[in-house]
Amino acid sequence: MSKKITIDGRELVFDQDKTVLQVARENGIYIPSLCYHEKTGPASKCRVCVVEIDGMKGLQTACSVAAKEGMVVRTDTEMVREAQRMVVNLLLSNGNHNCLSCECNGRCELQDAAYFLGIERPPFIIEERQERDSSGAFILRDPEKCIECGRCIEGCNHLVVNEVLDFGYRGGHTKVICDEDAPMGESTCVQCGECVQMCPVGALIENKYIGAARAWETKTVRTTCPYCGVGCQLDLHVKGDQIVRVTGTEGAHPNQGHLCVKGRFGYDFIYSNERLTTPLIREGENFREATWDEALDLVAGKFKQIIKESGPDAIAGVSCARSINEDSYNMQKLFRAVIGTNNIDHCART
Numbered sequence: 001m002s003k004k005i006t007i008d009g010r011e012l013v014f015d016q017d018k019t020v021l022q023v024a025r026e027n028g029i030y031i032p033s034l035c036y037h038e039k040t041g042p043a044s045k046c047r048v049c050v051v052e053i054d055g056m057k058g059l060q061t062a063c064s065v066a067a068k069e070g071m072v073v074r075t076d077t078e079m080v081r082e083a084q085r086m087v088v089n090l091l092l093s094n095g096n097h098n099c100l101s102c103e104c105n106g107r108c109e110l111q112d113a114a115y116f117l118g119i120e121r122p123p124f125i126i127e128e129r130q131e132r133d134s135s136g137a138f139i140l141r142d143p144e145k146c147i148e149c150g151r152c153i154e155g156c157n158h159l160v161v162n163e164v165l166d167f168g169y170r171g172g173h174t175k176v177i178c179d180e181d182a183p184m185g186e187s188t189c190v191q192c193g194e195c196v197q198m199c200p201v202g203a204l205i206e207n208k209y210i211g212a213a214r215a216w217e218t219k220t221v222r223t224t225c226p227y228c229g230v231g232c233q234l235d236l237h238v239k240g241d242q243i244v245r246v247t248g249t250e251g252a253h254p255n256q257g258h259l260c261v262k263g264r265f266g267y268d269f270i271y272s273n274e275r276l277t278t279p280l281i282r283e284g285e286n287f288r289e290a291t292w293d294e295a296l297d298l299v300a301g302k303f304k305q306i307i308k309e310s311g312p313d314a315i316a317g318v319s320c321a322r323s324i325n326e327d328s329y330n331m332q333k334l335f336r337a338v339i340g341t342n343n344i345d346h347c348a349r350t
């Protein structure tokens with residue numbers, strides 16, 4: 001049943017089981033938030049999404065308070081803004097958030113919050129340098145940009161369930177660690193990149209994206225991953241005619257934004273000079289280029305010879321996981337109906 005809530009003087013209708021933040025977002029009211037993510041839900045860690053709610057003492061985190069019938073919420077009072085500015089100022093001060101050189105510039109949620117709150121430069125200076133971790137094959141970790149929102153940890157442990165990341169140490173020394181504080185490349189991380197996709201700032205970045213493009217230079221092309229039969233949905237971030245980044249399409253079946261290491265990072269082959277563009281026929285130890293007609297005649301001739309000498313069950317076929325469904329269907333038809341054997345399989349069958 002629909003209910004009504006008032007946010008900043010606007011009477012809004014909502015369905016049950018929504019938080020104040022969700023109702024506000026659905027109605028185009030921006031409440032800065034950093035630790036909240038649709039996929040992992042309320043965390044109430046960063047306290048940037050605070051609001052005033054009539055009848056409730058002090059400030060409330062909009063990501064964790066359930067919207068209720070008749071609730072009156074204010075997102076833009078002086079008390080709210082002061083609290084939000086203080087949190088964002090501290091986050092900006094506690095690290096090295098140099099937007100000019102950050103790969104996340106233009107798609108950073110901390111940058112958005114600072115801009116919205118009119119913060120030009122952080123008023124505090126907290127000098128504590130932290131080394132980047134470049135040991136991961138595909139992911140760069142920059143702790144100086146980390147705001148300790150915990151979204152990467154939630155994603156790693158509860159979405160892809162790889163259980164690599166956690167908060168380590170205490171108090172001011174708290175930081176995100178891999179396993180028992182191992183370099184990412186020496187940890188149990190499988191480089192799936194879910195944490196990168198969850199990170200609201202530039203603390204986790206795809207190595208291949210570094211220096212490749214600014215966010216506003218790319219367009220997004222939705223496609224299906226070419227690697228296996230699961231059919232994960234991808235967003236290709238393309239600059240000119242080059243893919244510079246791949247993310248999982250949020251909210252789309254079957255992967256809901258998650259990807260494996262191949263789908264997210266294994267797109268270099270597209271641009272490889274070593275790709276085969278003509279059939280090759282083996283002659284002794286070497287291969288020579290051939291036409292398609294010549295290659296197909298050779299294969300058909302060998303098949304006929306084997307069938308004649310040993311029967312059709314002497315032949316087996318394995319179709320490629322990258323083939324489209326229609327090609328795999330044709331392959332099994334060829335083997336069953338033309339060659340006459342059931343020796344046909346697919347390398348990514350489940």
Ligand code: SF4
Nearest residue numbers: 156162189192193195
């Ligand atoms: S890449 Fe995947 S496994 Fe590795 S830390 Fe990130 S989410 Fe966990």
Ligand code: SF4
Nearest residue numbers: 146147149150152199
């Ligand atoms: S690395 Fe990113 S997602 Fe993880 S805690 Fe830091 S800011 Fe949040």
